[in-house]
Amino acid sequence: MRKSTIIVLALFAALFLAGISAGEPERVLDQAIRICLSCIGIG
Template sequence: MRKKIEIRKTPFVLLVFFLLLWIVGVTLNEPARVLEQAKSICLSCIGIG
């Protein structure tokens, strides 16, 4: 007798969802915004900005 292998769908759905969110974020230039905010926070922490 062969056992039927059950494939869970939830991990694949979540993977596709997060990939779509990542693509939207990159197209809206979010990485540059995050880096700009991080740079300003770091400069203010050490007293330059």
């Protein structure tokens, strides 16, 4: 496997884990379980 591929995968995996440790999944879940009125062209 190319070195650049490994570096990119490691970088984004680290970002993913940093996001988890910052509690972002709860924030994302909190948004995703609500109907986004502006997203569907209403709000």
